[in-house]
Amino acid sequence: MNTNKHRYSSDQPSAEAYLIASRRCELMNLQHFLQMGKLIQSISNLVHGLQRERGASNIFLGSNGEKFGPERKAIAEESAQLRFVFEQALAEIHVELTTHSVSSHLLAHIASALHGLESLPELRKRIETRALKVPEATELFCTLIHRLIAVVFEAADTAVDPSLARLLVAMVHLMNGKEFCGQERATGSAGFSGGGFDTALIQRMTHLVEAQERCFEVVLGFADEQSCQQLQSLLANDREKEIGRLRQFGCSVGRYKPLDSELADQWFALMSERMDELKKVEESVETSFHGRCVERFAEARSSLAHHETLIASLDQPEDATQPLLVLCESGSNGESRASEAWSSGGIGQQSGRSIFDLVQEQSRRLQQMSEDLQGAKEALEDRRTQEKAVLLLMNHRNITNDEAHRVLRKLAMDQGKKLPEVARALVSMADLLK
């Protein structure tokens, strides 16, 4: 009666072979993320380097080359080095990424990021020769950074393990939040060093502050406990109050009279410190991501080995009864009645029954994982929808990004709804009108 003998290792399709393949597929995904973790870390470092370079370049350009000359150069060299590290990390998984590819989206976004980075030396030359103005330089750096973060976003979207997906969602929102912080630093610097804040600057500040808050809320919903505590204490410390005071001062007094340019230095220093602290939270999330990857990988590997042993033992009917008891899980499901029918009438002999348990257990596990994954996927989807809604508003009403964000926020407030909800309604309305 033993028809299953060694079938799981042959090329012949069998329930056992597919059960093992399903487990192996999970293992491969985890292995992939063990490697992706390094890439994501190198992106986080590179983005931080580019943010510092953007800040230094803006001061250099804004002071007509008088301030921050050597500093900018040193920082630029540092971020060139970080770019090298990123490309090294990519080279390490290049073959895996491009042959067993998980997602054409991820690959396209890596292409886009790499393409942006290729223009970096030229951008630096133009900054050095002061052939660029501050807003133009800022925008080019922003585009680069945006593309790098998009790679992390797409990586998060390919995660299958819910706990890893949640940490990547936290990571993406932390990176986005820090980038909004960097843009706020630039906006504030423009106001303080330019001697005042006009309506456009004030609106931009408001938008960036709110965008940061929204990102950090998501981080607090998805990051590990330690990283959450770190972020919370960052958001509660004295520097935050000081930053709040300067914001307030700039946007009120700065509206009517010129400001002391020393405030610009103070603002820049405080915001830079804040970004360095946010970078530390990113590192904490990275650490916990790596730890979780190692843990899940070890679990999955040992579980696969366990399954292989079990299935092999089912080939020897004489000792098949013992180890199988461990696997009988309780729990009600749609097939339970049918499974009883199988086993009650003699169809389900001991070995059949056990493979059945293993297969059922795997289906249930995967189902549970899908459900647990949903929250993380929704957070990513919300972000995507909001970006789309903003783009829609920009094109449709011919307004700027800041204004589009404001319109969206106002719609949400007026309707007493959450931002993602309003964004969704807007996007689906636009789909209907297409």
Place this chain on the structure above:
Amino acid sequence: MNTNKHRYSSDQPSAEAYLIASRRCELMNLQHFLQMGKLIQSISNLVHGLQRERGASNIFLGSNGEKFGPERKAIAEESAQLRFVFEQALAEIHVELTTHSVSSHLLAHIASALHGLESLPELRKRIETRALKVPEATELFCTLIHRLIAVVFEAADTAVDPSLARLLVAMVHLMNGKEFCGQERATGSAGFSGGGFDTALIQRMTHLVEAQERCFEVVLGFADEQSCQQLQSLLANDREKEIGRLRQFGCSVGRYKPLDSELADQWFALMSERMDELKKVEESVETSFHGRCVERFAEARSSLAHHETLIASLDQPEDATQPLLVLCESGSNGESRASEAWSSGGIGQQSGRSIFDLVQEQSRRLQQMSEDLQGAKEALEDRRTQEKAVLLLMNHRNITNDEAHRVLRKLAMDQGKKLPEVARALVSMADLLK
């Protein structure tokens, strides 16, 4: 200045290499579906065979072995042959499926289907020796069929191309609709040959009729035009009226007095004919799926070749200007201002600009594909959510599947909402209560 030379073919990460990899990844997915098409076709055939075998077995068992003896045997041999064809189709893609696996869910469901099929010979033996009763035999066949359809469902969930995903959504709902039709045939047969319809049978009939209608609605929303027409004319022909009359008669007259058992034969014949016709619609969807696969694969392959040629030509700056004009697409997007900045100041030399276009084009294409994919994904998600809501209600209120469906429908009616909406609300409520 030509730093891109041949970099796309080396192991060094470059924008070109990742752009090509992204295109190749799409191509691989299409190739996968060219092969999956055959598997899905063999599943559709096997399910039809099992449905016929279930019908014949029920008549055989119900008549205490007096009717359909030889017919059942012949049909059983046929479906054994169809099982063999399915396993052959699986063997052909076995290596690809189990090594470059796309989805651990798909693999787990294949394991589950294969495991079910392994017990088929034993089930037949029990039917032949009449060691089973009709409801038990029906349930075992239903479980088998359900698992096979679940494989198609999971395959649909791995589709990346929107047009293919839509056809697979149609296919899954067609298969599900036909299976509900098969269950209605069995339920009606029980009523007509048993001499009457009690409340439970009537409720079951009502549920199955509505479940079919819902499935066919989805099919009409997602199938190709020809298949839609075929289904529509099937649903509008005289047989449908005849079936409607019998249903009506069974559930009204059959409630109070015994029915002529000849009606059972008539009912069985009509419903079998209907299922054969539905099978033809499935074949039409399969044909159009295969055609679309071939078409999309050819497109993707030629587009990949085109890209490779283009990128290679960018290595020769002297003839780089000509072919690139073709690719300059218009269209507004968030990065357009930044891209102008790149090109305006001399950073974007001709070759840089063109790679930029290609990369942008790919990102836009993938974005558009994701958006177009959404409808199909939502239809699958709705189905999953409904099944989950039914399971929840069954467990929570300790009611049968039919009753759970009725509760769900009543909730939708009372609240004036659509079924998927109510199911979603129910599931998310249950998640909160966990």
